[in-house]
Amino acid sequence: MPGLDGVSRIILPQRQWETISQHCRRKLDGDYLPGETKGPKACGLLVGAPGTNPLLVKDVFPLKKNVRNQEPYKSYMDTMMEQHAFPSKTPLSKRGWITDPEEMKQVYDAIDQDDLVVFGSYHMHIVPWKDDPVRDTPTTLDNVLAQGSNLFSFIVSAVDPSNLKIRAFYEGAIEKEVDILIQ
């Protein structure tokens, strides 16, 4: 897949934005699917055709599982949390997420035949911080975890569930934000 750092705009069709929004709201409401990790976290994958600018979101895959508290991921995330996470009212053990490899494999298998690629992931922030009340930007930890990924980090602000916002940052870097056009 070509580097994505040259992308200047992302087009997010309304239908895909609805999928993301509904996923976030459903998790906030505690309405879980069978086999889904419980808790107010929502993350998923965005796919499209590589090498296009603007980059069109062709499909969105909400993910059900968060393996953050399973080994070997737990030890890794605990260490990363201790080193990079800002203090928050949410305990470190309940913060963070990692995609399940089997679920990711299913997505790759589904899109490979259409020559599409995973070019980003989304997750939501729900707790307002004193100096960041909207929480629509990546945290330091988001940035550290995304470095070298060649993926966009889409941050969904769900501080106000009735007014979700989404922004995109290449490799989770605030200075590498790309405009999203929802249409």
Next chain:
Amino acid sequence: MPKIIIPSSIRRYTDDLREITVEGPSFKDSIDELLRRYPQLESVMKNGSLLSFFVNNKLVKTGLEDWDSIQLNRDDEISLIVPIAGG
């Protein structure tokens, strides 16, 4: 010969190739050959404790240890999955 399927996010390190055929015959030999041919993949392997490996669509290993225990046949397909994480 075994094939290794590379996920799209790291194909920039493999000349944009999705599928790479290696000599094998063991799992470890296959991954070693992959890294020899595409040394930039080492940057992905540095957090290797989180990498997952599938053989013929079955998850066989997460991490970079105990590879000798993974059996590989001549026409097996290895898929590499790099997890995505956030805070």
